[in-house]
């Protein structure tokens with residue numbers, strides 16, 4: 001049976017024909033995909049695939065960690081890390097690959113703890129969402145995790161070697177623009193989140 005989501009508005013459908021490895025490493029593979037476009041013409045596409053996917057259709061989780069403290073402005077917890085593909089430092093949500101047989105919610109709590117030292121409670125999970133669909137099949141579950149900053153376990157969080165950057169929600173967009181000016185590459189998820197938050201805070205103004 002054909003999948004509805006493959007069908008464009010005019011009723012024609014694209015369909016997968018075959019996929020071949022052009023190259024395969026330990027972590028990722030480069031595939032050449034053959035597909036048929038809605039006119040019936042056969043075309044090819046080069047795509048990156050993670051070799052580490054265990055089951056289901058999701059490779060990883062990305063965590064939206066919200067730090068809540070009494071009488072303080074809410075913060076979103078970001079991490080700064082060196083990313084070899086960019087040869088640069090990025091500002092991202094904590095994230096990580098889902099282990100074999102691991103529940104995505106457990107993975108989110110684990111990755112948050114490992115990368116930032118914070119212990120939190122998951123409040124929302126997205127379906128598998130894509131990251132860069134013209135380039136790769138990689139998908140993530142986005143998990144919103146609330147952190148109670150007033151409990152003992154979260155008072156002095158000990159992160160791994162990654163730099164943890166708490167950013168006030170009410171100045172998130174300005175702060176990201178400042179970091180970008182200073183050479184950090186901001187992840188598009190984080191930037192989108194900041195634009196949406198700013199838009200909601202000032203509904204009648206055009207942002208930025």
Ligand SMILES: Nc1ncnc2c1ncn2[C@H]1C[C@H](O)[C@@H](COP(=O)(O)OP(=O)(O)O)O1
Pocket residue numbers: 027028060095096097098
């Ligand atoms: N393309 C790649 N090349 C080399 N190592 C990779 C890789 N993708 C993942 N890894 C390794 C490095 C990390 O120690 C480990 C976990 O990666 P991860 O869970 O995706 O975390 P992160 O998203 O923070 O990189 O997997």
